[in-house]
Amino acid sequence: MEKVIVIGAGPTGLFATTLLLERGYAVDLYDQKSKAGRKLLLAGKSGLNITNIKDPEDFDAAYKCRQDKMALSLNSFTPADLRHWLRQLGVETYVGSTGLVFPLSHSTETILSIWMDSLVSSKNFTFFPNHRLVSVGRGSLCFETKNKIINLKAPLVVMGLGGASYPVTGSDGKWRLLLESMELETIPFKPANCGFECTWSPFFKEKINYTAIKNIKLTFQNKSKRGEAVLTSYGIEGGPIYHYSREIRDSIEQYGRTTVFLDLLPDLTSKDIFCKLNRKRGKTSLSNHLRKQLKLSGIKILLLRELTEKIIFNDYSLLAKAIKGIPLILERPRPIEEAISSSGGVAFTELDSFFMLKKYPGWFTAGEMVDWDAPTGGYLLQGCFSTAYTAVEGINKITAIL
Ligand SMILES: Cc1cc2nc3c(=O)[nH]c(=O)nc-3n(C[C@H](O)[C@H](O)[C@H](O)COP(=O)(O)OP(=O)(O)OC[C@H]3O[C@@H](n4cnc5c(N)ncnc54)[C@H](O)[C@@H]3O)c2cc1C
Numbered sequence: 001m002e003k004v005i006v007i008g009a010g011p012t013g014l015f016a017t018t019l020l021l022e023r024g025y026a027v028d029l030y031d032q033k034s035k036a037g038r039k040l041l042l043a044g045k046s047g048l049n050i051t052n053i054k055d056p057e058d059f060d061a062a063y064k065c066r067q068d069k070m071a072l073s074l075n076s077f078t079p080a081d082l083r084h085w086l087r088q089l090g091v092e093t094y095v096g097s098t099g100l101v102f103p104l105s106h107s108t109e110t111i112l113s114i115w116m117d118s119l120v121s122s123k124n125f126t127f128f129p130n131h132r133l134v135s136v137g138r139g140s141l142c143f144e145t146k147n148k149i150i151n152l153k154a155p156l157v158v159m160g161l162g163g164a165s166y167p168v169t170g171s172d173g174k175w176r177l178l179l180e181s182m183e184l185e186t187i188p189f190k191p192a193n194c195g196f197e198c199t200w201s202p203f204f205k206e207k208i209n210y211t212a213i214k215n216i217k218l219t220f221q222n223k224s225k226r227g228e229a230v231l232t233s234y235g236i237e238g239g240p241i242y243h244y245s246r247e248i249r250d251s252i253e254q255y256g257r258t259t260v261f262l263d264l265l266p267d268l269t270s271k272d273i274f275c276k277l278n279r280k281r282g283k284t285s286l287s288n289h290l291r292k293q294l295k296l297s298g299i300k301i302l303l304l305r306e307l308t309e310k311i312i313f314n315d316y317s318l319l320a321k322a323i324k325g326i327p328l329i330l331e332r333p334r335p336i337e338e339a340i341s342s343s344g345g346v347a348f349t350e351l352d353s354f355f356m357l358k359k360y361p362g363w364f365t366a367g368e369m370v371d372w373d374a375p376t377g378g379y380l381l382q383g384c385f386s387t388a389y390t391a392v393e394g395i396n397k398i399t400a401i402l
Helices: 011-022 038-045 056-061 064-076 079-089 108-120 175-181 202-207 239-243 245-255 270-277 286-294 298-307 310-314 316-323 379-401
Strands: 003-007 026-030 093-095 100-103 125-128 132-137 140-144 149-153 157-159 186-192 211-220 223-232 235-238 258-263 326-330 341-346 363-365
Touching: 003 011, 011 026, 011 108, 011 157, 011 379, 038 108, 056 064, 064 379, 079 093, 079 100, 079 108, 079 379, 108 125, 132 175, 157 379, 175 186, 186 245, 202 298, 211 239, 211 298, 223 239, 235 239, 235 326, 239 245, 245 258, 270 286, 270 316, 286 298, 298 326, 310 316, 363 379
Parallel strands: 003 026, 003 157, 026 125, 157 363
Antiparallel strands: 093 100, 132 140, 140 149, 186 341, 211 223, 211 258, 223 235, 258 326
């Protein structure tokens, strides 16, 4: 029986382990943390969006500049395959109104525990927690535990070491140095799916504390996304911002800062707004008029006052236009430690189509440690599962030849 060493007990490593066991390999799984799936558990705290059943074309497009490199994996192990596999594990999923897929009733803790139980029940599986990969040589791995160093010969390896956000979960990105010592090219990590900082007035800063602004449309570089944003003392977070975070980050890198536009009433045209504003106001204050006629929430009115000139409030036509697109200047992304994911990692030039390191035949990488990137919406986990699937296909191919 062939043994495969899997390093990293996140969704990528766990799924590679599952498939390898199913295909008759013995698997030793190593992780530097005491428990598996720390980042997965964190992801589950805000509702585990496991995949997405958008049109295949839209789906592939989410992987943007790495679309061609990811296509084989995503087509080999699709969102439908992932849902089918979860069902076999005993986890039913449902599709939300926008195509996002979530577990129907299981918590992420329960899913992870069912998943781990299914692995541990195999006599061919051993988990080595608290084992940190500290050095690598050709065909050999070195792990460190609290009190010993372990050197292994490892002809078949799958690495799923994750990215560099939320290092507390074990995804500290320090493995980049190890891979560079193997003369492998890696791309520096950058925050992805992250919040951005901007300068609020002291008055406004005092008024907000992770305050949600519901139903807005954010426009950046002529593309728009609707959703809910969250205003924080340092800037802005939330789905629509995460969606364009790569482009926003790159634009800030290039120009020092960048501007996004917030439509506070995406269901109304500026003409509708203008007409409603022109309804009889009487002695009502402008804020109350905005509230009554437009159903503009208090936080939206505050934001409007924060980001526009006073003079605009004297002219309903200008005010209507401002409501449909207030500019917000973003100055820098939040630190990578707080990002949902990171871009960068193992360069695709180092990998064959099975995610095998060309210079180290038999050694595969998968998941977030590879230099692909995707927005939130289940694309990240799907990318991890699909690339793990491809890596295991690669192992099969190699062992079939041997
Ligand atoms: C707050 C938050 C919410 C999220 N929500 C979602 C969501 O709803 N949907 C979605 O698709 N994605 C979501 N994600 C992203 C998703 O969780 C990650 O993309 C995914 O966990 C990456 O899986 P991975 O297995 O590649 O890496 P990880 O899950 O990061 O696992 C890597 C593992 O490798 C181990 N490791 C690293 N270095 C070493 C070493 N030197 N030696 C030994 N072990 C090592 C780590 O300890 C870790 O266990 C979210 C992330 C965050 C932070």
